[in-house]
Amino acid sequence: MSDSSRDFAHLHLHTDYSLLDGACRIDRLAKRAKELGMSAVAMTDHGNLFGTIDFYRKMKAQELKPIIGCEIYLVHDHTMFEKPKRERKRTDDIGDLPEDHQLHPEDFPKYQIHHKTILARDYEGYRNLSELISKAHTEGQYYRPRIDMEHLAKYSKGLIGLSGCINGVASQHLLYNNYEMARKVTADFIDIFGKENYFIEIQDHGLPFQKRIIPGLLQLAKEFDVKVVAANDVHYVKKGDWEPHDALLCIQTGRKLSDTNRMKYPSQEFYLKSREEMLQVFKEIPESLDNTLLVAEMCDIKIPFNENHYPIFEKPIEVSIQEDIRNFDRILDIYVSEKERVNKQNDIDEPAAIDQQTRQEYRKNGLFLFELCKAGLKDRYGVDYDKIRSGDADAPTNADEGKGAPPEPDTPEFDRFLCSKLEYELAIIMGTGFIDYFLIVWDFIDWARRQGIPVGPGRGSGAGCLVAYVLKITDIEPLRFGLLFERMLNLERVSPPDFDVDFCMRRRDKVVNYVREKYGADAVANIITFGTFGAKMVVR
Numbered sequence: 001m002s003d004s005s006r007d008f009a010h011l012h013l014h015t016d017y018s019l020l021d022g023a024c025r026i027d028r029l030a031k032r033a034k035e036l037g038m039s040a041v042a043m044t045d046h047g048n049l050f051g052t053i054d055f056y057r058k059m060k061a062q063e064l065k066p067i068i069g070c071e072i073y074l075v076h077d078h079t080m081f082e083k084p085k086r087e088r089k090r091t092d093d094i095g096d097l098p099e100d101h102q103l104h105p106e107d108f109p110k111y112q113i114h115h116k117t118i119l120a121r122d123y124e125g126y127r128n129l130s131e132l133i134s135k136a137h138t139e140g141q142y143y144r145p146r147i148d149m150e151h152l153a154k155y156s157k158g159l160i161g162l163s164g165c166i167n168g169v170a171s172q173h174l175l176y177n178n179y180e181m182a183r184k185v186t187a188d189f190i191d192i193f194g195k196e197n198y199f200i201e202i203q204d205h206g207l208p209f210q211k212r213i214i215p216g217l218l219q220l221a222k223e224f225d226v227k228v229v230a231a232n233d234v235h236y237v238k239k240g241d242w243e244p245h246d247a248l249l250c251i252q253t254g255r256k257l258s259d260t261n262r263m264k265y266p267s268q269e270f271y272l273k274s275r276e277e278m279l280q281v282f283k284e285i286p287e288s289l290d291n292t293l294l295v296a297e298m299c300d301i302k303i304p305f306n307e308n309h310y311p312i313f314e315k316p317i318e319v320s321i322q323e324d325i326r327n328f329d330r331i332l333d334i335y336v337s338e339k340e341r342v343n344k345q346n347d348i349d350e351p352a353a354i355d356q357q358t359r360q361e362y363r364k365n366g367l368f369l370f371e372l373c374k375a376g377l378k379d380r381y382g383v384d385y386d387k388i389r390s391g392d393a394d395a396p397t398n399a400d401e402g403k404g405a406p407p408e409p410d411t412p413e414f415d416r417f418l419c420s421k422l423e424y425e426l427a428i429i430m431g432t433g434f435i436d437y438f439l440i441v442w443d444f445i446d447w448a449r450r451q452g453i454p455v456g457p458g459r460g461s462g463a464g465c466l467v468a469y470v471l472k473i474t475d476i477e478p479l480r481f482g483l484l485f486e487r488m489l490n491l492e493r494v495s496p497p498d499f500d501v502d503f504c505m506r507r508r509d510k511v512v513n514y515v516r517e518k519y520g521a522d523a524v525a526n527i528i529t530f531g532t533f534g535a536k537m538v539v540r
Contacts, residue, residue, distance in 0.1 A: 006036065006037030006274065006275050006276070008036075008275035008292055009040045009041065009292040009293055009296040010033075010231070010232060010234055010292075011044070011067065011119065011162065011229055011231050011292055012162070012203070012233050013043060013044055014044065014045055014071070014233075014234060015051045016051075017045045017048065017051030017054075017530075018045040021046060022045060022236075023235060023236040023237075023245040024237050024272070025237070026054055026055050028237050029041070030058045030059050030062040030064060032237050032238065033062070033064055034063075036272070037274075038275075039064060039065060040065035040293075041059060041066065042068075042069050042119060042299075043068060044069040044070055044071045044117055044118075044119070046070075046071055047071070047073050047144055048133060048137075048145070049070060049129065050530070052068055056303055065296060065299070065300075067120075067295075067296060067299045068119070068129070068299075069129070070132075071115050071116070071118075071164070072116045072118055072136065072152075073116075073136070073145060074113070074114040074115070074116045074148070074152070074169065075113055075140070075148055076112075112172065113143075113144060113146065113167075114167055114168060114169045115164045115165050115168055116161065117161070117164050117168075117231075119159065119161075119162070120158065120160075121159060121299050122158050122300060123158075123301055124158035125157065125159045126158070126301050128158055132147055132151060132155050149192070153191075153192045156193055160193065160197045160198070160295060160298065161192070161197060162200075162229065163186070163200045163217065163220075164201055165201070165231075166209060169182075170186050170200075170216075171217070173185065174212075174213040174216035174217065179216060182220060183223070186200075186220050187224070190224060190226065195224070195225070198226050199226060199228065199291065200218070200221040200226060200227070200228045200229070201228075201229055201231050202217055202231070202282070202288060203231050203233055204282065205270060206269060218285070227287075227291045228288045228291060229288055230278055230285070230288035232269070232271070233270055234270060235270040235271075236271050237272050238271055238272070239268060239269075242270070242271070245265070246265070249263050249264065250262065251533070275289060308496060310436050311436070311440060311520070311523045312436055313365055313436040313440050315368050319368070321367060321371045323367050324370060324374075325367070327389055327395070327423075328363065328370055329359065330423075331427045332359060335354070335427035335428065335430060337398040338428070338431075338491060339352035342492060346492075362435065365439055366435045369426070369435055369438060372439075373422055376469075376470030376471050376472065377470050385422070388415060401420035401424075402417070402421035402422070402424030403421075403424065421466050421479075422466055422467065425466055425485050428485075428490065429467060434497060438467065438468075438471070438473075440519070441473055442473055443518075444511055444514060444518075448503060453507045454504040455502070457474060457476050458473070459500040460498070461497070461498075462474055462498065463478065464483030464487050465478065465485050465489075465497075468499070
């Protein structure tokens, strides 16, 4: 529980996912916010949502409400790829404007990149914010991922807008003494977000340019009858962290701390301030602090976890298969038997049976996967599954025969073991709902090989899967090397399987484009990885 007398919600904050600019480590941030008696904190990284899940989970762990947002880059037209007549200095972004700073009349606002603080009010807003950020990176990327007013209006439902920092649209007009234009753009934003979802954001880090525009921002709030919120544009957790943050900026710009003419924040006030510290800054506008809690109360996102959303594999219409329903249903019975065993072993009271409707659903693509595996078994091992199982009255209905060490190769016992192991793995794959996943991976690897694109032999836990080997998803024989299928997928701890697939670097894009075209760009995403700095990388 937060202390209401100490509570304040930071609505403009950059975590370390504002790459090479934000220095707020999320775990440290969450602990500090808790210490300061806060109940909610927002994440508004520059042009991305990279930190969303990390931020959401760590705030929840500290019993803080996570507010998901973004400081977007807003432009006149996100499809326009023309440089300004005058290049803006990087320090403009933080309000350190030189005295002689004047924009060419044609540059403003048409060619200028503005900042806009946006918060997701609910899950629909989070999805719309995700859509905006995706479009910014895929359609509007030019120096930075950009969004224009048209797209903002289209995806504004469920979003809360703040007027932004010194580089907000209204702030920039006020900075150049154009109140009428500031008034016009404020009216435009209120039309987009709705009056109840739009707030004037004020910041004061002791910078003369910020102080100069605050009266104009307050006048806009009064004229349009919208509330004012205080923000601190947080970039690091504690005041003393300004020094490592300054070093981070040097890494970003390739400069030295001793360089005089370099990017440098103009004050040491960009930290996670307490309510008391914020009140000292905005003592004449105390309601601007309380209004942050009003915004926090409006925001309530529940992100669903542990849900799988896979594309549905569409079997080629020209392919006809022999429907071995008898053995297919027996494989599902193996899953039921194995599930019952695991439930009993772990004292779990839940049904294991598969009803007829579900069996029918599994047959749609499961029979095709089954036939591919039969063909692969014959190709890889020369074992005819249908011949072995034809009229086999002793065919197993549990997983026992498919486990343990294999018999000697090239013996009838080995062939029968292969069939049983294949059935066991298929039972687990089908029963846990990963039929389409295996077919999708098989499909694009098969396509790549038919195009003459080199494919790696396989890495990770997928190399222990016999099904993957007979489908030629992998080229490493799991039985020969004693690799375990259960490392990839098992009923004791069901988590989505994953294949680490390597393609020829020069033609990898062709495979990615094939998958995008077949399943839709909205169902395909790249996975990003983040590197972190060790001591040897930082100190030079």
